[in-house]
Amino acid sequence: MILSFCAGLAATPQTTTADSLTPVLAASASANLAPVMTTMQATVVYGTNHRPVIQLRHRSPPTAAQVLTTLGAKADQRDSDPAAETFITEFLTRHYQAAVGDPKTIKADFASLAAYFARYPQIIDLIKALRDQNLTLQYRAETWQTEALGNPYEVNHVIVYFDTRMGAQLLYQPGCETTPACSISPADALLHELLHAKLMLLDSEHFLATGAMNSLYPAEHEREVISAENRLYDAMNQQDGLSRPLRHRHAGELLQVACPACIPVKHLDAQNAEINLSLQN
Numbered sequence: 268m269i270l271s272f273c274a275g276l277a278a279t280p281q282t283t284t285a286d287s288l289t290p291v292l293a294a295s296a297s298a299n300l301a302p303v304m305t306t307m308q309a310t311v312v313y314g315t316n317h318r319p320v321i322q323l324r325h326r327s328p329p330t331a332a333q334v335l336t337t338l339g340a341k342a343d344q345r346d347s348d349p350a351a352e353t354f355i356t357e358f359l360t361r362h363y364q365a366a367v368g369d370p371k372t373i374k375a376d377f378a379s380l381a382a383y384f385a386r387y388p389q390i391i392d393l394i395k396a397l398r399d400q401n402l403t404l405q406y407r408a409e410t411w412q413t414e415a416l417g418n419p420y421e422v423n424h425v426i427v428y429f430d431t432r433m434g435a436q437l438l439y440q441p442g443c444e445t446t447p448a449c450s451i452s453p454a455d456a457l458l459h460e461l462l463h464a465k466l467m468l469l470d471s472e473h474f475l476a477t478g479a480m481n482s483l484y485p486a487e488h489e490r491e492v493i494s495a496e497n498r499l500y501d502a503m504n505q506q507d508g509l510s511r512p513l514r515h516r517h518a519g520e521l522l523q524v525a526c527p528a529c530i531p532v533k534h535l536d537a538q539n540a541e542i543n544l545s546l547q548n
Contacts, residue, residue: 358398383454450531452530
């Protein structure tokens, strides 16, 4: 008996198959680096009984102009490691299973992904851990999804379905439609799927113990992946001075972009759109 479990990046909480993804939209423009993070603000107020009450609210996300201002703040810490870049390109190429009809841009997109990933030691470590695992990368249009193949006792293989021109909006605060601060690039989306793969393959005993192979939506596994994603994004944010959105639930909306390191923005004014596009890899 062969069982499979699928987990998608931008699925609704009820299901995790490709059919559950929210409609794909084409972003009007895209920024090339990750955004300043949104934060929670706490305020203490006193009710009618004079007892203190803590009110939590999200601060407004930074504007596109503010995000662009941060791009050069730590430019010297965003230099790519040539040796790591070569290693990551080889990893992506070796695990990629080409199919008839795949975009001709994938080879160039892998080079762009490698240049981006090679800036961050945490990503290099993640890819090194997966280097010799039974992992396949397959292109599937408008999809970010990870599938574990095996039985109730072991995970035999993992397939990551990807689209290097599909980013995602993960947060929906007021103002998110005009700033990249609520979204992630395809490159960061791939990291989410590789974290799925790492837990499935390198900690398969725990993965199986949660009943993930027998569950349509294994909430515990998804929480663990999102927690790992937040830790990774936060480490990247500390290094480059920017911030990818840190989230608490498994939901989002897929948006088309022009390059693997581009962050989707639904609406930008012409000036910001021109600045953002000039920064693309």
